[in-house]
Amino acid sequence: MSAGFYFGVEVFLNGLMAGVMYSLVALGFVLIFKASGIFNYAQGVMALFAAMTLVGFQNGQVPFAHLINTIFGTELHHFGWHLPAFVAILMSLGVMILFAYIVERFILKHLVNQEPIILFMATIGLAYFMEGFGDLMWGSEIKKMDVGIPQGGNLWIEESTAFLGGDGFYGFYLDTLDIYATVIAAILVVSLVVFSKYSKTGRALRAVADDHQAALSVGISLRTIWVIVWAIAGFVALVAGIMWGSKSGVQFSLSLIALKALPVLMLGGFTSIPGAIIGGMIIGVGEKMFEFLIGAPFLGGATENWFAYMLALLFLVFRPQGLFGEKIIERV
Amino acid sequence: MSNVETYTTPDGRTIGAPVMEMKNITLRFGGVVAIKDISFDIREGEIRAIIGPNGAGKSSMLNVINGFYHPQEGEVLFHGKKRGPLRPYQIAAQGVARTFQNIALFKGMSTLDNIMCGRLTHSKTGMLSHVLWKGKAEREETENREKVEKIIDFLEIQTIRKTPVGRLPYGLQKRVELGRALAAEPSLLLLDEPMAGMNVEEKEDMSRFILDVNDEFGTTIALIEHDMGVVMDIADRVVVMDYGKKIGDGTPAEVQANQDVIDAYLGVAHD
Numbered sequence A: 001m002s003a004g005f006y007f008g009v010e011v012f013l014n015g016l017m018a019g020v021m022y023s024l025v026a027l028g029f030v031l032i033f034k035a036s037g038i039f040n041y042a043q044g045v046m047a048l049f050a051a052m053t054l055v056g057f058q059n060g061q062v063p064f065a066h067l068i069n070t071i072f073g074t075e076l077h078h079f080g081w082h083l084p085a086f087v088a089i090l091m092s093l094g095v096m097i098l099f100a101y102i103v104e105r106f107i108l109k110h111l112v113n114q115e116p117i118i119l120f121m122a123t124i125g126l127a128y129f130m131e132g133f134g135d136l137m138w139g140s141e142i143k144k145m146d147v148g149i150p151q152g153g154n155l156w157i158e159e160s161t162a163f164l165g166g167d168g169f170y171g172f173y174l175d176t177l178d179i180y181a182t183v184i185a186a187i188l189v190v191s192l193v194v195f196s197k198y199s200k201t202g203r204a205l206r207a208v209a210d211d212h213q214a215a216l217s218v219g220i221s222l223r224t225i226w227v228i229v230w231a232i233a234g235f236v237a238l239v240a241g242i243m244w245g246s247k248s249g250v251q252f253s254l255s256l257i258a259l260k261a262l263p264v265l266m267l268g269g270f271t272s273i274p275g276a277i278i279g280g281m282i283i284g285v286g287e288k289m290f291e292f293l294i295g296a297p298f299l300g301g302a303t304e305n306w307f308a309y310m311l312a313l314l315f316l317v318f319r320p321q322g323l324f325g326e327k328i329i330e331r332v
Numbered sequence B: 001m002s003n004v005e006t007y008t009t010p011d012g013r014t015i016g017a018p019v020m021e022m023k024n025i026t027l028r029f030g031g032v033v034a035i036k037d038i039s040f041d042i043r044e045g046e047i048r049a050i051i052g053p054n055g056a057g058k059s060s061m062l063n064v065i066n067g068f069y070h071p072q073e074g075e076v077l078f079h080g081k082k083r084g085p086l087r088p089y090q091i092a093a094q095g096v097a098r099t100f101q102n103i104a105l106f107k108g109m110s111t112l113d114n115i116m117c118g119r120l121t122h123s124k125t126g127m128l129s130h131v132l133w134k135g136k137a138e139r140e141e142t143e144n145r146e147k148v149e150k151i152i153d154f155l156e157i158q159t160i161r162k163t164p165v166g167r168l169p170y171g172l173q174k175r176v177e178l179g180r181a182l183a184a185e186p187s188l189l190l191l192d193e194p195m196a197g198m199n200v201e202e203k204e205d206m207s208r209f210i211l212d213v214n215d216e217f218g219t220t221i222a223l224i225e226h227d228m229g230v231v232m233d234i235a236d237r238v239v240v241m242d243y244g245k246k247i248g249d250g251t252p253a254e255v256q257a258n259q260d261v262i263d264a265y266l267g268v269a270h271d
Helices: A003-036 A045-059 A065-072 A085-106 A115-137 A155-164 A178-200 A200-210 A212-217 A220-246 A251-269 A273-299 A306-318 B060-065 B086-091 B111-117 B127-132 B137-154 B170-183 B202-215 B228-234 B252-257 B259-266
Strands: B019-030 B032-043 B047-051 B073-078 B096-098 B188-192 B220-224 B236-240 B247-252
Touching: A003 A220, A003 A251, A003 A273, A045 A085, A045 A115, A045 A251, A085 A155, A085 A220, A115 A251, A155 B236, A178 A200, A178 A220, A178 A273, A200 A212, A200 A220, A200 B032, A200 B111, A200 B220, A212 A220, A212 B047, A212 B086, A251 A273, A251 A306, A273 A306, A273 B096, B019 B060, B032 B060, B032 B073, B032 B127, B032 B220, B032 B228, B032 B236, B032 B247, B047 B060, B047 B202, B047 B228, B060 B086, B060 B137, B060 B188, B060 B220, B086 B096, B096 B170, B111 B137, B137 B202, B137 B236, B170 B202, B202 B220, B202 B228, B228 B252, B236 B252, B247 B252, B247 B259, B252 B259
Parallel strands: B047 B220, B047 B236, B096 B188, B188 B220
Antiparallel strands: B019 B032, B019 B073, B236 B247
16 A cells, blocks of 8 residues: 555544544533523634633632722732642533523523524623623633643554655644543443433433423423533533644634534524534544645645535535434424 | 312222412413412323313413412422422432423433433432442442333334434424433323324324323323313322413313303304
């Protein structure tokens, strides 16, 4: 086999793992959409906010330091401690659960029975509020995230695959962080699917997603379920924030990964948890392979920017509910 | 008759103390009065029918009982105690289950899962123990499953247990909805037009199930129905509503002889 073929395989594998990273964000969308029919525009910002909070806790930053300093003329910035990653992650999770409660208490509660477009607008508002609030709380500078996940090329894989190719091939280059992300995403998806299928709360979640009135009549409290759903989505946002933050730093552009999750959702279906993962992989592999085989040689490159959206558009035409979305059953 | 503490029906069942008492209920939507000063009770072990022409306020009454609507005036007594303005899910937890006129099932879920949802009020274990899937939660799930299987057998829907209910024909969906309500082992079962849109055969089946539920489990049932023939056959007592007001209350025979009821159903001659 030629080195070119192996290079193609490497592109394929890297695409697969890039796709998993998109899926992590898409997963948060699916959870909230399934349970409440809300397209949560704020999912990307939630990931950014979670990542900022985590870094802030880890480095012992004083929240709202700038605000406090301006009002009281103090010079606060750090508490002077460094928390272990594990403790900081738990604390950030606590913040995301609190955030879920606040969203339900101050936004969703007042918008029960409203049109989906109104709820969508509310999440846009929420997204911009959180963006500003996050900056106010933790400062807007670019931060480095380090929770102990190793990064860079995985030497072991490189060395043990080097024999495959000829002279021009030195083994597959795979980022260790991407491998971690893949494993974590797999665990996350399996546990979410099992939770939603086989647990009492999961059944209640699906019930609420299906019919609000009926859910109330069998004794399900909508408000409790919404807090649970947003808390889980917050947890997923935290995981996505950790992965993306470790990869490319914690900064504003992190919130834009939400846009990459959109084509993933159209492929996988807005209501399918496994669909979010498969959709992500198809997009990831598709855009890398397209760039490698067609984009770079024939189209002058940079096809990765638009390929995912074109693919999503094709899917919308031929299979509007996505690959795994709930079939649209209409009895007439 | 409604003043008697207990009485025995012709087929030998004992009708006991009131489960639910409605006292001077008035419900308004803006300027429209949907229910006007209505009082009646539902007694333990009976099948109580609420009938009346379209727009009489029957469904609104059911919605008051299960907490979707809160009346502006009057009070609701449940097992003799005054009930505050509770949310529907809290009332469900107290043992009031219901079905809907336009079928409100979880369409994407299987028959089995739908009926399992009816058991939610009976499950005490928290979310965490379910995540860990340990001991107590597992036992509880098994117990719930056994009860649900009994209901599936009872309603003769074994063949559709794995089918998503959205695909089922109308009559079967109605039956699954009844199953979900039964799964809660309710002390009061509310049925909103359980036989609407059914053919004669399906109506007979449904009537038989309702009578069996009442007979075998001793469940108190309040139902709304249009089909006078069915109501007269299965109900122990009947409330008749017209334009939000109560115009009759008593045994089917008494109600049938009531001139106001006859007028409401057949119209009054203008001479």
